[in-house]
Amino acid sequence: MRAIDGHVILGLLGQGGMSRVFKVRSALDGRICALKLLRPHPHLVDLLGMEEIQRRFSFEAEGLAGTDHPHVVRLKGQQLEGAQWYVLLEYHCRTVGEWIGESPLVEEPSRPVRPDLALTVARQTTSALDVLHGRGLVHRDVKPANLLLDGQRRVKLADFGLSKLRGEREVRPSQLMVGSPFYAPPEQERRPEDVDQRADWYALGVILYRMISGRLPEEQPDWSPITREFGSEGSRFMARIMASQPDQRPTRAADILAGLDTMEGYWRNHREAVCRLRWEAHAQSARREDHAGELREQPLKVSSHAARNVFAVDDLWRPVRRLARRYLEEGGTVRDAVSGRIWQQAGSAESLEWTDALEHVQWLNQKRWAGRSTWRLPTVEELLTLLEPEAPLDDFCLQPLFDRRQSRLWSADRRTFIAAWIVDVESGYLGWQDFTCPAFVRAVSSVRD
Known part of the structure; x- marks a missing residue:
């Protein structure tokens, strides 16, 4: 297996x-990290020159090395000389891009998320940008793909490769685009070297x-x-944040946070009415089936190409078939009276890697947890039955029977030999x-003991 300075490569991100x-x-510590290796495209070298490329790469490392903030990705190591230049980053x-289902065709629709969670992402990103500013x-490249989410769904702002100091004059060929055209403000497309913090607020x-x-x-x-x-x-x-003219946008993080506070205050004060509207809209479009039918128990290996058809999900990976159930709470477990399945009400106390997840299930059986020794990872079909059939996709107005802390669940179905399918039961979609x-x-x- 290939390695760089002892850092074992597990795959290309x-x-x-x-x-x-x-x-x-x-x-350094055996943890999973991201290693960003300087490997410029020959065309970029022709445009900028290797010296300028190395300067920009070093600038990113220097910016991260001097930043210690809970919502900025941490620099864990660097090598900025010799044949292989790289930075080692928290991973x-x-x-946020994966969470909302942003596709490679960025302009395609994505999944809306709960208003309170969206505001939390915005607030944490504001905090990170405030430190940078x-x-x-x-x-200059704030976009969903550059907002990492840790296990507690905390934002980690990443990818500082296009960052610049305010007032800095930079070498840039006129044909070289800076940032994403879908998130960059108009002035950044015209003159990216002249933008200030208001470009980040627009994004x-x-x-x-x-x-x-x-x-x-x-x-x-x-x-x-x-x-x-x-x-x-x-x-x-x-409308102020997204104004086409930068002088019409807020300039300070305090102004952004005050606006987010206003939005959250309205939402909390009017939540009952908002939820009622959302339920009414959902009731007109929801499709339900009267019975669960036979649910598959045996794991499958399903490619991304076949997954939508096999698992019956839409283009945004949400189930198109809402199955009726009748849940009964039974002291730490939940019985689905329609399908006959018995579920853990809570699940694992912490999130686990795949091999640890399999070992956790073995441990449940060895301990005869809840008096049973037939526990297993559920299939995707089984996990999708946990999504509330009568509620809107954000599911906020529902008081669920299951513990909300376990929001992203392993299935027994694999996507490849090194990846498996998961279901986000909070936001209501299938992922991997x-x-x-x-x-x-x-x-x-689903077996009686």
């Missing part, structure tokens, strides 16, 4: 014009709009999804992750 990013097991499997840095506004509405804003945004959740004041605040990423276990049994 991605690559861009300047670098490749690998998942590695760190030689988390999830991003205080040091004179502008990120944050687009992300928040997308999390609430499930789509990118048009040239003339439809503010009705924002007004429905946060009132007219919330819409006016969002490799075996080194953590998720919770909620074991199921």
Whole structure:
């Protein structure tokens, strides 16, 4: 197995014009990390020159080395000389992009998320950007894919490769785009070297709009999804953040946080009415079946190409078939009287890697937890029955029978030889992750002891 300075490479996470990013097991402490290796495309070298590329790569490392903040990804090591330049970074499997279901075709619809969770992401991102701006840095590439989420769904702002000091003059060929056209403000597309912190606030506004509405804003945004959740004041605040002219946007993090406070205050005060509207809209569109039918127990290996058809999910990986159940609580377990399944009400106390998840199920059987020795990881079909059939997708208005702390659950179904399918029972969608990423276990049994 290949390694870089003793850091064992586990796979390729991605690559861009300047670098490749690998998942590695760190030689420092054995933890999973991201190793960003300088490997510029020959065309980029022709445009900028290797000296300028190395300067930018070093600048990113220096910016992270001087930043200690709970919502900024941590630098764990670096090598900025010799044949292999790299930085070793804190790694988390999830991003806000994955959470909302942003596809490679970024302009396609995505999954809306609960308003309170969207505001939390915005607040934590604001805190991270405030630290950067205080040091004179502008990120210039704030987007869902660069907002990592740890196991507690805390934001970790990442990818500082396009950051710059305010007022810094940079070498940039006119044909070289800086940032994402879907999240960058108009002035960054025209003159990226001249932008200030207001460019980052614009990008944050687009992300928040997308999390609430499930789509990118048009040239003339439809503010009705924002007004429905946060009132007219919330819409006016969002319009200020996303103003096309930078002098019309807030400049300070304090102004952003005050606006987010206003939005949250409205939502909490009007939550009952908002929930009722959401339920009414859902009731008109929800499709339900009267019985559960036969649920598969045997694990499968299902590719991404076949998964939507096999698991009956839509383009945003949400179930298209809502199955009726009748749950009965039985002292730490929950019985589904329709399918005959018995579930753990809570599940594992912490999120686990795949091999640890399998060992956890074995431990349950050895201990005859709840008097049973037939526990197993559920299939995707079984996990999808846990999604509330009568509630809107955000499911906030429901008081669930199951413990909410185990929100992202391993299934027994594999995607590849190194990855398995998971179900996010809080946000209501199917996803996948490799075996080194953590998720919770909620074991199921369908055999009488």
